Amino acid sequence: MADIRILTPSPWADYELIDSGNFQKLERFGAYVLARPEPQAIWDKSLTDADWERRAHAVFRRDRQSPERGDWQTAPDMHDPWYVSFQQGGLNLKFKLALTTFKHVGLFPEQADNWLYIHDKVKAISATVSRPKFLNLFAYTGGASLAARQAGADVTHVDAVKPVISWARENMDHSELDNIRWVVEDAVKFVRREVRRGNRYNGIILDPPAYGRGPDGEKWVLEEHLNDLLKACADLLEREDFFFIINLYSLGFSSLILDNLMNQVFGSVPNPEWGELFMQDNYQKRLPLGVFYRFAS
Template sequence: MPDIHLITPAPWPDYELIDSGDFQKLERFGDFVLARPEPQAIWDKSLSDRNWDEQAHAIFRRDRQSPERGDWQTTPDMRDPWFVSFRQGGLNLKFKLALTTFKHVGLFPEQSDNWAYIHDTIKKLSSGVSRPKVLNLFAYTGGASLAARQAGADVTHVDAVKPVISWARENMDHSELDNIRWVVEDAVKFVRREVRRGNHYNGIILDPPAYGRGPDGEKWVLEEHLNELLKSCADLLDRDDFFFIINLYSLGFSSILLDNLMRQVFGMVPNSEWGELVVEDNYHKRLPLGVFYRFASV
């Protein structure tokens, strides 16, 4: 059994988890500090409420009528949208951020280690594959897609939400990249069709939500559909030169549960790593934000 790994982002000048606690997190994205809900931060804050309020340029307030939606209370100098950069190793990416009614800003900083992993793995695969093919499912605003494309991969980016695809396309342009294939479709439908066509990919990345809807109203429930989707992905993955990454944000999924599922679907795989996606705040409190599993032939 492999060791359980905790992934924390490498030092990143444009991102900082300043503090966490009382079911909230205080983060800096570039020039702006945001305060927003975080259900995993069950401990006390290290800083005072007054200090949080003094630092924050934007504070998310939940709508009493909706557990998911809300709005932002902002200071006059808060820009929306704004931009941050990510530079590490061979990666040089630029992302547009914006304040959404779902508290998200278009970027998940805990994924930055995966971006570096994708980039480095594709570079290794390229010694035996002229242009590795990568499929990014539930791809959101495209951090993983950009990392793969910048490494030289032929990238297919699939998401069911058209405005999110447009946002990802903007990130591609701002990162001075091109030729990503954009697909607005239900991920399960797309993968089934690719299997029927006999297509294969050297890299597959999954970042599925707990619940979701496809463009034609298709219902996605993680517990009900993940097993089937993983089996189809196993059929799509190249047998010789490959990598696979999955991230889960559902509170009901532990890394051990994911390890069981992955071993049943993929069997014994090389270079496997699995565990928690973690970001540490400035007071050394480690905030768990999801679980992951990844493996590669190189």
């Protein structure tokens, strides 16, 4: 069994978690500082409200009629969209960011350690496999896809939301990459079809949401569908020269639940790592942002 661990990315120039508390977080993405909701930041802020107001270029305000949607109050000098870079461990990536009505900006910075992991594993597999195949499910704007492609993988990027695929394609272009395969489809349908075709992948990552809809109205509920999806992914993973990553952001899922699932579906796996993802703010408060499990041959 793997030892439980906490995973946090190394600091990088274009991202900073400045402060957190009172169910909010204050972050810098490149040139701009954003204040937005964070349900797990139940402690007090370290800075004053006046400090937050002074620093923030954009503040997310929830719509009283919707628990998910809202709008942004922005400073006059803020440009939307804007761009940030990630340069670490052999990766040189560029991302477009934008203010969305769901509070997201197109990037999950806590995933930076997984990008480096993907890059390193693809490079290692490339010593014996001419072009490793990598599958990114629920792929969003493509950080993992870019990391794998820059390392030399043959990348398939799957997401059910067409505008998100377009956003990921822009990130590929800005990162001066090419030849990623884009698939607008329900992840469960895609995986089942790939199993029937007998296709295999050297690396798989999935970041399933708690709830979602496919392009044809397919309903995704994490608790109901994750077990079957993992079993199908096990059929897709190569038997040699492989790695696998899963991240969960649902508050109802602990890393112990994920560990149980992975042990049952995959059995004994090499070099497993599992636990919590977190970011640390400038006042040493650690903000949990999900759970993960990963392993590699």
